[in-house]
Amino acid sequence: MTALGRPQFLLQFSEVLVKWRCFFSFLAAKQRKDGVEVLEQKLDLEQLQVPRLGNYFPNENAPICVHMLNFFPFCILFFEQTGQLEPLLSKFTEEEERQMKRMRQRLDVLAKHAVENGVRLMVDAEQTYFQPAISRLTVEMKSIFNRDKAVVFNTYQCYLKEAFDNVSMDVELSRREGWCFGERSRAAEIGYEDLINPEYESTNRMYQRCLDYVLEEIERNKKANVMVASHNLDTVKHTQKVNKKVYFSQLLGMCDQISFPLAQAGFPVYKYVPYGLVNEVIPYLSRRAQENRGIMKGVQMDRELLWKELMH
Structure with missing residues (x-):
């Protein structure tokens, strides 16, 4: 965004x-x-x-x-x-109004292109100090383009304490306004203490709470969708038991031992591909590697599985 x-x-x-x-x-x-x-x-x-x-x-x-x-x-x-x-809150200046209009126009072009090509538009979460505006604009797009099916997906950062409030308010808004809720939930991958939830286990609980709430909404409204963007094996197993109408995604090159069995079980699985110039992509990948240090124990499993394949 x-x-x-x-x-x-x-x-x-x-x-x-x-x-x-x-x-x-x-x-x-x-x-x-x-x-x-x-x-x-x-x-x-x-x-x-x-x-x-x-x-x-x-x-x-x-x-x-x-x-x-x-x-x-x-x-x-x-x-x-x-x-x-x-x-109580100051209004936008004329220049800010123009900036808002231009952003909406650009989002409109992307969303229409997604509709015309039968694909979904996933709006990723960014820095927490940008996220309220990003989520607000995404919800506006959902209210326009998600009337018949979930085309535009918002991302909810479940390492934040207010994640459940954000999810529940958007689900309620979709019910009132009659559009389809679409969620891309980022799992418990963040290790820094300053991102609200005090520890990894709290983030896990928040993630599953948000996910269960959305899965209940899917049972109520069959057009609602959720993508579980998770490298957490426990979260994936929990979701797999509950609902078949779920999309999964992992970063390309990570957690193939999760992606492949999910695909074989009939779940839609996506591998997220960072795209761009090397000097632009490397900082992002470095940050993701740092974010994933809390689940680096999965690397040991990757090595064991690869070694097993080589030996046989």
């Missing part, structure tokens, strides 16, 4: 989305709604009224309670200087 627009714009857009989410969480905590699932956090609008302002939310059709999915229109504050209700 960062190739389709200026990273600085994605960063600014992400900051707006994060502030909006933090504001909702702050109000939820004030109403003692924190500590529950995000879709269960419903704000009582009457408690947000300020008596001296009269009806703070003058819309007669306003709901009694709102949650994060329909909260954005209520991000307003009273400014004594103007005597008006004004947006």
